[in-house]
Amino acid sequence: MNTGEPRRIGPYEVLGRLGVGGQGTVYLARGEAGRVAIKVIHAQGAADPRARRRFADEVAIASRVPRAYTAMIIEAATDGHQPYIVSEYVEGPSLQELVETHGPLSGAALERLATYTATALAAIHGAGVVHRDLKPANVIIGPDGPRVVDFGIARALEATTAVTTPVGTPAYLAPEQVAGAEADVGPPVDVHAWAATVYFAATGKALFAGSNVAFIINRVLNETPDVRVIAEPLRSLIAGCLDKDPARRPTSMDLLSRLVGYQSANSQATVPRTVILPATLGTLKETTTLGSGPASDIVISGAGIAPAHATVRKVSTGYRLHDHSGGLGTFIDGRPVLYATLRPGERFRIGPVVLRLTEAGEVERVRLGGMSAARWWLLLVLAAVVVLAVIVAITG
Numbered sequence: 001m002n003t004g005e006p007r008r009i010g011p012y013e014v015l016g017r018l019g020v021g022g023q024g025t026v027y028l029a030r031g032e033a034g035r036v037a038i039k040v041i042h043a044q045g046a047a048d049p050r051a052r053r054r055f056a057d058e059v060a061i062a063s064r065v066p067r068a069y070t071a072m073i074i075e076a077a078t079d080g081h082q083p084y085i086v087s088e089y090v091e092g093p094s095l096q097e098l099v100e101t102h103g104p105l106s107g108a109a110l111e112r113l114a115t116y117t118a119t120a121l122a123a124i125h126g127a128g129v130v131h132r133d134l135k136p137a138n139v140i141i142g143p144d145g146p147r148v149v150d151f152g153i154a155r156a157l158e159a160t161t162a163v164t165t166p167v168g169t170p171a172y173l174a175p176e177q178v179a180g181a182e183a184d185v186g187p188p189v190d191v192h193a194w195a196a197t198v199y200f201a202a203t204g205k206a207l208f209a210g211s212n213v214a215f216i217i218n219r220v221l222n223e224t225p226d227v228r229v230i231a232e233p234l235r236s237l238i239a240g241c242l243d244k245d246p247a248r249r250p251t252s253m254d255l256l257s258r259l260v261g262y263q264s265a266n267s268q269a270t271v272p273r274t275v276i277l278p279a280t281l282g283t284l285k286e287t288t289t290l291g292s293g294p295a296s297d298i299v300i301s302g303a304g305i306a307p308a309h310a311t312v313r314k315v316s317t318g319y320r321l322h323d324h325s326g327g328l329g330t331f332i333d334g335r336p337v338l339y340a341t342l343r344p345g346e347r348f349r350i351g352p353v354v355l356r357l358t359e360a361g362e363v364e365r366v367r368l369g370g371m372s373a374a375r376w377w378l379l380l381v382l383a384a385v386v387v388l389a390v391i392v393a394i395t396g
Contacts, residue, residue, distance in 0.1 A: 009038050009084060010077055028089065036074060037089045039150070040082050059085060064127040069120035069322075071140065071149040090147045095201060096136035104204040113139075113146055114198050114234060115259045119322075120148035121194060121252035122338060125187045132185070134193035135172040136200050144313065170216040171206040172196045175244050178217045188246035191255060195241035202230050207242075233258075260309075298350055298363070310350050312342065312363055319357055321348060 012029035019026045024041040059076040071088045131151040138150045174192035196207040207225050210216035227238050243249050298310050310330045311322045319342040323330035331349045344359040354366040
């Protein structure tokens with residue numbers, strides 16, 4: 001660790017520095033629950049008690065976001081010299097680093113990135129949070145897929161500073177952000193940033209590049225980007241998300257539904273009917289044990305409908321259910337879910353099939369309304385006995 005770096009931040013032992021940016025410095029640290037990422041905020045206005053309260057409120061709101069496809073915020077400290085935020089540590093390169101090292105993404109890898117990050121946005125917006133600084137550096141390619149980090153931190157930073165310039169990376173900001181229209185900054189800015197992030201993933205280039213900030217801002221405000229290099233259907237989605245009018249951009253849920261609908265249509269020809277498929281090769285048996293692979297990937301296809309698709313994954317806190325059908329294919333207690341924590345014994349439905357998580361950590365299919373052959377024979381014997389008794393009673 002570099003000389004001058006802190007050895008401890010609160011109750012956490014600092015292991016090293018992960019990065020530094022305009023908002024603060026990020027450290028890898030270790031606490032009672034394992035490794036975490038700690039962002040120490042550069043907050044010039046943190047001496048103002050009202051600013052500290054606003055900072056705490058913003059972080060508390062961001063902490064409500066489920067950690068499906070995000071790095072969960074664990075806690076925040078506002079009473080020290082510099083505020084800091086502790087979040088789940090996701091091991092892996094950022095999308096920025098991945099593309100710069102290995103080149104742009106294409107095909108299924110690009111579609112998977114687009115879908116995972118759109119799902120993260122849907123979760124973030126569903127909790128009432130606006131990210132405000134989505135960009136390739138804030139998408140971490142973890143061992144279980146892409147994760148969006150730093151959501152809500154830009155807003156918390158604004159609460160502790162007196163600056164009037166927009167917080168974020170200019171090339172990924174929406175027109176309403178660089179124009180300073182604070183009242184118009186809402187979920188559509190993240191949809192715009194999602195499009196710019198996916199464009200970078202596909203091309204290795206920033207959508208609005210430039211030699212200085214003023215030039216970039218002018219391009220964001222006035223230029224209609226050329227996205228013809230992107231293949232359909234992502235091209236049309238990205239173009240719609242980059243509309244200068246935020247009211248005309250799709251919502252994150254609309255975006256996710258369109259992405260999943262496209263992928264379902266593509267996979268319809270290759271997914272067998274009424275078959276459950278695992279993440280590994282082969283057909284999922286009636287009972288599947290979690291832990292033998294990264295997850296149980298469940299796809300159920302029916303005639304004339306798009307497949308329902310969800311993943312059940314073993315995590316440190318239990319079991320996690322992720323729906324990949326835009327919240328339209330997976331149900332618990334009759335309610336559609338995008339993500340949920342499963343408890344042993346709990347049932348859930350994917351498409352027409354009811355599944356159950358057993359106490360042993362297995363996913364098994366629940367047979368509803370069916371009886372074994374032995375039970376049928378028993379019922380027939382009982383019925384015959386009743387009929388014989390009636391005949392004896394009538395004939396005396």
